[in-house]
Amino acid sequence: MAKQLYFDEEAQRALKRGVDIVANAVKTTLGPRGRNVAIDKKFGAPTVTHDGVTVAKEIELKDPFENMGAQLLKEAATKTNDVAGDGTTTATVLAQSIVHEGLKVVAAGSNPMLIKRGLDKGAEAIVGAIRSLSKPIRDRAEIAHIASISAADREIGDLIAEVMEKVGKDGVITVEESKGVAYETEYTEGMQIDRGYISGYFITNTERQESELEDPYILITDKKISSVQDIVPTLERVLQHTKNFVIIAEDIDGEALATLVVNKMRGTINPLGIKAPGFGDRRKAMLQDIAILTGGTVISEEIGRKLDSVTLDDLGRCRRVVSTKDDTTFIEGKGEESAIHGRIEQIRAQIETTTSDYDREKLQERLAKLAGGVAVIKVGAATEPELKEKKHRVEDALSATRAAVEEGVVPGGGVSLLNAVSSLENVKPANDDERVGIQILRRALEEPTRILAENAGEDGAVIVDTVRRLQKEKGDTTYGYNVLSGEFASMVEQGIIDPAKVTRSAVQNAVSIASMILTTEALITDIPEEKPAVAMPPGGMDY
Template identity: 55%
Template sequence: MPKQISFDEDARRALERGVNKLADAVKVTLGPRGRHVVLDKKFGGPTVTLDGVTVAREIELEDSFENLGAQLAKSVATKTNDIAGDGTTTATVLAQALVRVGLRNVAAGANPTSLGRGMQAAVDHVVEFLKNKATPIKGRDNVAQVGTVSSRDSSIGALLGEAIEKVGEDGVITIEESSTLATELEITEGVQFDKGYISAYFATDPETQEAVYDDAYVLLHREKISALADLLPVLEKVAQSGKPLLIVAEDLEGEALSTLVVNSIRKTIKVVAVKAPYFGDRRKAFLDDLATVTGAQVVAAEVGLKLSEVGLEVLGTVRRVHVTKDNTTIVDGGGKSDDVAGRVEQLRKEIEAPTPTGTARSCRSGWLSCPAASR
């Protein structure tokens, strides 16, 4: 399709119209008295929501230039959701105001570069002011109040306060669909780390872009996996078992990745691959931690294990694995509780050692020892 080009005031006004159309649809959900928005879905029935970013994600405009503006505003909501998890409607409304005032000043002859610098300086000042005025949340009641405002449901707010009280600040909270009509809290042993799937094609839910599997095997590999021949033996054994497979490795590329993606799309095998976080010794230590939690053995040449020669005996297990584009959460790993407790105690002793890696060890001991709550 040939590219359309627009300049100057016409281009700016088209972008502004796009921003306004998206923001006007989103901002009706703002605040405790915000209204619901009904979304027409391609599949299934309509969705009723009060969530600003959910509304924003559904908006595509027919005019290509207006759609560019809408996508810019959408990126504000999605980034706010990724970083903060809330406040997406407020962020969109602020972005709309900045665009409106900014374009008005540009039309009046202001220098766009100087205007941008001034806006950034103002943002920095406001952020610093808010940080100084912010009150740290303390106790179950404070958490419940925030949860109630965000969800507009006092029972959910109370449940959230209970969950954070039980799992602590380093704990992980996930939301799962209940098999009953009740909203319940369940505390399980689990861990979360900041790496998501290598390819979006591994997502089991195209709407939420998440991969969720129950009763899965876990393969931990210290190096890159690129040759399909190396991965095929263990892959065939997992496929015969009928269980899903989580792969955590330095990287997955080439024919190994493409084959997994194709088979995942065709649902020949249930699999999701994740890059191991960190580098060097920190990555090695992380994989050892994960091996302790899941009951797996880390496949590496230095311990005499070759990927092409191993079977199910080196794999760990988890009751549930939940992977997004940014995070991986493991619930109820198959490792022995005594081994996990021993590993945590070892890390806590190492934290006291005067080394630059003390902070990293502290983080690792935190996610190893804290439970996960699901509701």
């Protein structure tokens, strides 16, 4: 297919138009006085959202050259959302400002590659300043503050603080839609795997369709068990102490399953058979997790162990096992604390080094099952559009809160970015163009405070100047503008704080994408095909 090309200034102007369209739509949502954006859906009511990344993701432009600029800016928003879960609008506002100022100086003759170098040096200094400004989260009240600010709703903030307190910072928290109109929470105690009982004959509670075993012995193996001779020696040893016996295996069938079912019906033994969770290497890792949690050993031929060599010391223990047709929960495993802690640290190290988002998600699930718990927040609303909008806000607030727990918090309201400007004084540019790059970043860091004020109906430039003057007068770098109350005060005392990770990611991603746009000199896209006009059908006969 033939291509069309834009070069130099023409290319950069097209990219800028695309950037402006996305940024102007997204920045209306910034801050507690930010507006909503309604997104048309082909079927049903439009989606109304206050979430920057949701707005950005919906934008596709007809002009392919402008669309390249739009898609590049969307990347800054999406990447910030992926890493920190919030800060997408801040990243968009920063990137737009850098592109605007950068294209002006490039048109005036500056070298874009040297400007990029100046931007990179400046961003490194800003990230260091944000890290040094951050304060760790100390208690539930601060967690509630962070979540409330992100969601612009105190109820959501209190709910997330309560859930995080129960499941811990490593716990898994999922957000689902509810049939009612209020928020609901559900908690899963202990470790849960997504495999239930192999046979309905193992059910002990017919009303709830569950199998519940108190203080059982647990055999963990990666083998398929078909012959009863594989498990008879272990069964005999277990029966000397208890009737409750759990088997986790690749599968249990044939003679072995029939023997367990018959003896269960006779009341000789109270067994529970469960298929091993996961597949391949992940299955081995999850079986090892269960073994460490319960203090057992994985019986595998890979390590030279056969089922006929099992002793009671190889079997895991826990206070209670509850199994449904879909999942099984192990409550209060009796493994050694030091072994569990060691396994947790090992998984954390794997999370840090993995490059796959899918692997990271699965590792975090394993970590949560070992270290914390599992919670579900069910979001309810009166109408479908309100439900979608609320669910977005809860998900954003949850991500922002996790980011705050990880890297601490900084003063909100754009104040941390204003304060980080002073760190640029220590950056040594190698030439005039690098100095220009650093100046561009200095100007861009004021933009979030300006837009916050403008969305609240104030003059952005006046607010920025007033904040700087009051910080000097009061000797307090946390001073800023509270757009809700219309007062100038300490952001920290007013409870207006942002996760450091969100602010840091916004700066890094904005500089990265803006630099890419500034250093782009040619655009290539397909020439759209002219579609032939549709032929009219022949006329019908008149009657």
